Amino acid sequence: MSHDDETLVRDLLTRAADDLPAGGPRAQALLVAGDRAVRHRRRVAVAAAAAVTAVALLGVTALLGVRPAPTPADREGPPTVAPTEFDPAQQLFRLTWLPDGLPERSLNARSDHQTIGAALFRPIGNTKGRTLVRSVTVAVTARGVNFFAQQLTRDNQMSGKLRTGPTPWATPPGSSVAPVQGHPAFLHTSPNGREIVLSWQYAPDAWVTVTGVNVDRAAEVLRRVADGLVWDRQPLRVPVEPVALPAGARLSQAQVSWRDNRWQWVRLGFQAPGSSGVDPDFQLGLERFDESNDTNGTNGTVAGRPAATYDGYRGYGQWSVGELPGCPGCRADVSTQNIPGRTFLGGPDAALGLAARVRAVADPDDEAAWRPL
Known part of the structure; x- marks a missing residue:
């Protein structure tokens, strides 16, 4: 899901998609x-x-992203019938192996899919921008989610073609290959050869995909990653304390990223009552302040704490409050993605007030102390 197409990974390229924290x-x-x-x-x-x-x-x-290979007792096995929606508060799977040289890590849990990603980026000059060098991403989709429509769109973008009519290249899921975890599997190569996708149906109309970008010996590497996937449903944990939200808010996404051996940012996405689709209407979370990409910087205060606000177009906005108690160098963020999200929160002042109430757990750098969603 997270690839080198800049329109798809803009957020991942400007922030970290981050490495694992050390310490146990x-x-x-x-x-x-x-x-x-x-x-x-x-x-x-x-x-x-x-x-x-x-x-x-x-x-x-x-x-190095390595865990011992799973034993038969470790494997729960995939569901025989996949749900049409996942619970974003649950992590569905874990990985026992990832290739060396991909120090950045990310976890993204949504109602329609869940991904674990590992990547290597290169800075772009003296800017905060970065370019993707290579990555591996594992995605599990809910029943009925058409991952391959997105893959085909990227294929067309890479080849400079519009997504209309027949394509002159093989389309996903690709060629049949040896089974993965007992399921028929397929291998697809993008037109420019940069993306390789190993995929299989873990349940009817529900897929697992392992995508490599610029990965050497991709077929071999992706299969080893796939063989190390363990179905292991557990509560997803975050370093953010519960905070009161307007009645009816529904969790639709949870993201955690690690960089430089520590967590870098956490975002929880919510939908307002009556929202359609799967994308959040607003988000809240924590961020290492040194990862701020605000162009306006600090432009106000809340209860004596530095604040930054950006009230954008068509309901988009971001409100941040620094000097987070118990989390030196951190800030709390609230953002709205659309007009319904902005309206649901009560406008800019209410969004800024919500950001001021966000707190980290007692020791946010001790992941054992993180709370389950």
Whole structure:
């Protein structure tokens, strides 16, 4: 889902899609978030002297995106009938292996799909912009979601063609290849050869896709990633305390990104009552202040705390408040994506007030202390 097309990954290129925080088993939250049973076994093992060495070794491999291969008991197995909507408060799967050299990590849980991404970016000169070097993204779709329509659109964009009429290249899902986890699988290559997609149906009309961008030996790498996918439904955890919202707000998206061995930003997206589609009407969350991309900077205060506001066009706006208690160098953000979201929150003053009430958990850098949604 997150690829090198700049119109699709604008947010990912201007912010971090971020690396794993260090500091223990929970540091690899992206790969094993919510895996309480594994953490319990580790805590028991730490009580023994021999396990100290094992835990230390695990801390090294965690930074490389590596976990031991799953045993049959670890696998819950995919659902036999996929839902038409996922619960964004639940993480559906984890990965036991990702290739080296992709230090940035992201988790995106939506009602229509869920992704885990790993990427390497290169800065663009002295700007805050970055360009994608290579990436691997695993996506699980809800029943009826047409991932391949988006892939075909990107294929057409890459080749300079409009998405009309027959295409002169193979269309997704692509050629039949060896099964993945017992399911018929397919491999698709984009017209320019940059994107390789391994896919299979985990349930009728519901797909898993593993997409590599500029990945060497892509077919081999993507299959190894796919073989290490473990279905493991667990509560998704975030470093944001609950905050009162207007009645009727519904969670529709949860995103966490890591960079430089620590979480970098967290966003929770909500829909107003009566909203259609799957995109959020407004978002709130936390961000490392050094990742601010506001062009206006601080332009006000709220209760003595620095604030930045941007009231944009057609309901888009962003309201940020710094000096977050208990989270040095952090700020709280609230943004509206459309007029219904802006109206639902009560306008700019109410949105800024909501940002001022957002708080981090007691120790946001200790992922074991993060709260379940």
